[in-house]
Amino acid sequence: MKRWSMVLTAFLLVATLSIVPGSVEAQFDEVGSIDFPTSATGEAQQHFLRGVAILHSFGWKQAREQFHAAQELDPDFAMAYWGESLAYNHPLVSQMDATDPRKALQRLGATPEERMTKAPTDREKGFLKAVEILWGEADHTERRVGYMEAMRDLYEAYPEDSEIAAFYALSLLGATAATRDLSQRWNVMAGTIALKLFNRNPMHPGAAHYTIHSFDNPIMAPLALDAAYAFADIAPAVSHARHMPTHIFIQHGMWDRVSGNNQSAYGVAQELWQPGDPVGDAVHALDWGQYGDLQRGDYEKAQLWMDRLGDMVDNEGFGTASGARGAAGIARAQGAVSLLKARYIVDTEEWEVQPVTEDSPAHELLATGLSAARTGDQLIVADAEAALAELSDGSGYTHVMHKQIGALRHAAMGHPDVATGLMDEAEAEVMTMAPPRGSASPVKPLHELYGELLLDLDMPDKAVEKFETSLLRMPNRPRSLLGLARAHAANGDAAMAAEAYAKVADLWQGRAHAGLQEAEDFLEQSMNEGEGNR
Structure with a gap:
């Protein structure tokens, strides 16, 4: 088996680029460095390598283009279909749609047995066996855990293989998401593997990326800071790679970098967008970028983020997309408009009492209830509290928001013990959840509001504790x-x-x-x- 290894940089052959339908040269300026030998050779292998490198940065469409190009050159190249099957879903969401991945594998062969015959080495069979489990017919949690176990077996068989290590680390993170395991045990395992790979190859996109995801919480974020500094420079051709470091920067309160990296990510998303594409990368960058600028106190720029998002929805700007995925993207953008507006009101303290309707989302009700409390409109506070009660199922962030507004209402009514009791209940709920990993959720942080309430009640000693x-x-x-x-x-x-x-x-x-x-x-x-x- 011939070993193919390459550094994936801007110096790509024009002839190679020209065979990728609809490709844009800027997509492939830099995507990182990987070492992934397969049984393929020549241009098919080069496309495969680029596809995997982009896949490590979650550049789904860009990766699929490369895998399709590899398939056209070598229709029986099993690993090209393996890669494509992983390029349709975010691997860290709770559920993944298996429809397109299954279609990709079926183009290789009608059955798992037929497909396996086209993987000529035990190592490639191991990769293919793992995705057969991931995209099989079982329950999604069982599939995700089964995939992780298959990748673990492959990792134990080839402990020095960098790509097996990278995809095993990612499978651990995926299993955590599927099982909602808050113990962090699989995350720590994934981070240990990714960090080892990052130290061995500082230009490996997956090593930096999965280190960030593994340690994406306030306690462990310092372990991923070097990876965060590196990742945007490793794969600047992929919007998500420019955004992802802000998951760690936000944990350190590095607001200039949160703003700047997401501005850069938004620019790449604009540059790469083509009709029919989803809007996810752009919405994500707009969301996190606005939060960073609000913390910097740049309210004009924070408003600009909202205007950009509004244009995508109202004027169908570059975010228009077709089909179910497109509709989901637009719906996500519409929801984000409401979220960004609520966050803007809360963080700027430019209070705005909006009408309370049966369609008002929870974050909008929180912003309205807080605005009404700060401007003395107790009727609207009560309406917001009642609407949040309707939305709440007795736990989670909506339940916390309901108690926040209830506490403000009782404080204004001269019931300090009731108010602090509600905030204590909300605090107990929040502390059972995973630590915040991005912008504030709720949009008015529980402990911050509790501290402000305690100051209003002339209890500064206790307020200090809440703010800390x-x-x-x-x-x-x-x-x-x-x-x-x-x-x-x-x-x-x-x-x-x-x-x-x-x-x-x-x-x-x-x-x-x-x-x-x-x-x-x-x-x-x-x-x-x-x-x-x-």
Whole structure:
């Protein structure tokens, strides 16, 4: 078996590019470096390698183009169909649609037995056997766990094979998603494998990508910071590769990078889009980019993200897509418009009381209820609380939002014990969930709102604790820092207040916000008092 290995860079042969229908040269500037020998040779193998490298960055359409090109050159190339079967679904969602992957495999052969005869080596048979399980007829959880177990067997048989290692790591993450296992045991295993591969090949797109996914939570995020710095440079041709590092940057409160990486990801999504494509990459970048700019205090840019998303929906901009996938993408974009607006209201504190209807989503009801509470409209607060009660099934984030608005209503009615009791119940619910991995959920973080409520109730000691917990879960979030500064100031701890206010001033430097003015005034007063005491 001839070993094919290549660094996948912008220096691609024009002749090679020309045989890919509809390809765009910018798609293939850089996609990383992999070492994946197969029984194929020549251009079919080159297309296969590019396809796998892009697949590692979740560039679904771009990867499929490459696998199709490999199939055209070598119709019996089993691994090209294996790769295509993995290029239709996000592998970390709870369920995956097996329809298109099964069709891809059926083009190789009508039955698993027939398909297996076209995989000439034990290693390739192992890869094919694994996806036969993944796209089989069993329950989706059973299929995902079975796929992981098949990849584990292959990994144990070929422990030094980098591609087996990468796909085994990803299968562990997929099994975690399917089983909703919150223990992190499979994630830690996946991260250990991915980190080892990343250290061996710092240009491997899957190694960096799966390291990020493995450690995508506030506690373990520092383990993935080097991979996050590297990933966007490894595969800049893929929009998701530019976005994905922000999963770790957001855990560190690195708001400039959250904004910048998603701006870059959005640009690539625009560049690569063609009629009929789904809108997922663009929506994801718009969503996370807006959150980053809200934390930076750049409300004008945050509004721009919303305008861009609105244009995609209202004017069918570059996000138009056909068929069921297209309809799902547009529906996702429409839902995101509402989410971004609710988040904008909450994080800017530009309060806006919207009508409460039976179609109002939970995050919109939370923003409306909070706006009404802050502007003294208790009737709307009660309406929002009732609507959230209708949506709640007794657990989860909607249940938490219901208690948040209920607490605000009771606090305004002069029932502080009821208000804090509701917030305690909401806190207990939140702490049973996985730590936040992206933008705030709910859009008004539970501990941040609890701290603000405690300040309103003249309990700054307890408020400090809530704001500190909020910042442990979402580092460097300016509204939590501002609340922490106010709580320390109310406690008479000027030094700790100044420390928190300084962080707010640094994050919002140059912004015309009341919170920034408050921080600067406190810091100036503290400095003057310090000079006066000398």
